[in-house]
Amino acid sequence: MLAVECIELTKDYRAGFWRPRPVRALDHLSLAVEQGEIFGLLGHNGAGKTTTLKLLLRLIFPTSGEARILGQPAGMMARQIGYLPENPYFYDYLRCRELVEYYAELANVPARERRRQVAWALDRVGMAGAAETSLRKCSKGMVQRVGLAQAIVHQPAVLFLDEPMSGLDPLGRRQVRDLILELKSRGATVVFSTHILSDAEQLCDRVAILQKGRLAGQGRLETLLAAEEDKVELVFAQAGPPQRRVVARAELWGQLDQLRAQGAVIHAVTPLRRSLEEIFLSPGAPPASGGQSAAAAAPAAAPVEARRR
Numbered sequence: 145m146l147a148v149e150c151i152e153l154t155k156d157y158r159a160g161f162w163r164p165r166p167v168r169a170l171d172h173l174s175l176a177v178e179q180g181e182i183f184g185l186l187g188h189n190g191a192g193k194t195t196t197l198k199l200l201l202r203l204i205f206p207t208s209g210e211a212r213i214l215g216q217p218a219g220m221m222a223r224q225i226g227y228l229p230e231n232p233y234f235y236d237y238l239r240c241r242e243l244v245e246y247y248a249e250l251a252n253v254p255a256r257e258r259r260r261q262v263a264w265a266l267d268r269v270g271m272a273g274a275a276e277t278s279l280r281k282c283s284k285g286m287v288q289r290v291g292l293a294q295a296i297v298h299q300p301a302v303l304f305l306d307e308p309m310s311g312l313d314p315l316g317r318r319q320v321r322d323l324i325l326e327l328k329s330r331g332a333t334v335v336f337s338t339h340i341l342s343d344a345e346q347l348c349d350r351v352a353i354l355q356k357g358r359l360a361g362q363g364r365l366e367t368l369l370a371a372e373e374d375k376v377e378l379v380f381a382q383a384g385p386p387q388r389r390v391v392a393r394a395e396l397w398g399q400l401d402q403l404r405a406q407g408a409v410i411h412a413v414t415p416l417r418r419s420l421e422e423i424f425l426s427p428g429a430p431p432a433s434g435g436q437s438a439a440a441a442a443p444a445a446a447p448v449e450a451r452r453r
């Protein structure tokens with residue numbers, strides 16, 4: 145059974161007051177996340193990441209298509225799902241501990257386990273020392289941490305985190321990375337959105353790259369990144385500071401022979417990888433390899449306006 149599945153998921157919002165017109169936020173998105181995976185949803189601002197997560201939680205409804213979590217129609221399966229919204233906002237007059245306790249109760253954590261679970265969750269997000277601080281006195285990063293604590297307090301099987309590192313300092317980012325890895329080691333599935341590529345590189349088993357609501361690529365990061373392995377970087381020194389030279393793979397041996405003949409010392413020979421940033425920034429161009437492409441996942445979709453005519 146898949147942990148998360150989106151089948152041709154499409155969402156049109158209505159924008160404009162006097163003459164509302166549909167804006168296609170998500171266009172026939174098909175995704176499959178295996179149980180126990182850490183899955184990254186990557187994309188620019190407005191690419192459709194939050195829309196995808198909200199559709200999965202059934203906070204909004206699809207124009208067409210389907211979403212399933214653990215084989216069931218998507219929605220708030222309180223005990224099995226955890227969710228950190230993009231901009232968490234909580235009732236100001238509760239203390240952090242009270243808020244997390246409230247969410248634990250909503251998720252049906254038995255009363256006898258609640259106290260322990262809440263303490264665990266607050267500790268794991270680095271908020272044990274601020275458990276009795278009221279939320280109105282919390283900084284942005286502290287609210288984000290409390291948001292994470294409420295998402296994990298019931299130890300859900302599937303966790304959806306919308307930009308979990310946002311607003312966190314370097315220590316906080318590291319704590320969240322460690323937490324996500326810990327949850328995975330306990331068997332949880334984690335789906336998170338980000339535009340911070342290094343976070344995705346360090347954490348994700350697989351990613352989906354969204355561009356303007358369409359899937360531009362889905363697969364293992366190594367595969368997505370391996371597309372430019374035909375180039376090699378040489379670092380060598382020849383009676384002076386080390387130099388760097390990028391050569392085609394086919395020319396590598398010739399270059400090495402030449403450098404040896406010149407008495408150079410070779411420091412490193414490294415295959416060049418296509419960086420995630422290059423994939424990310426290439427406008428509209430799906431990655432050359434790495435699993436399913438947008439075209440394979442969905443038939444080319446006409447703009448909404450054109451379809452309505």
Ligand SMILES: Nc1ncnc2c1ncn2[C@@H]1O[C@H](COP(=O)(O)OP(=O)(O)OP(=O)(O)O)[C@@H](O)[C@H]1O
Nearest residue numbers: 157158159167169187188189190191192193194195
């Ligand atoms: N309630 C709404 N009404 C109208 N349009 C919306 C609404 N919510 C989102 N959109 C539009 O849908 C598209 C996708 O938005 P979404 O919030 O899913 O992007 P995102 O990938 O999460 O971006 P970000 O990285 O900025 O959080 C955008 O073009 C946005 O303007």
Ligand SMILES: [Mg+2]
Nearest residue numbers: 193194195230
């Ligand atoms: Mg978003």
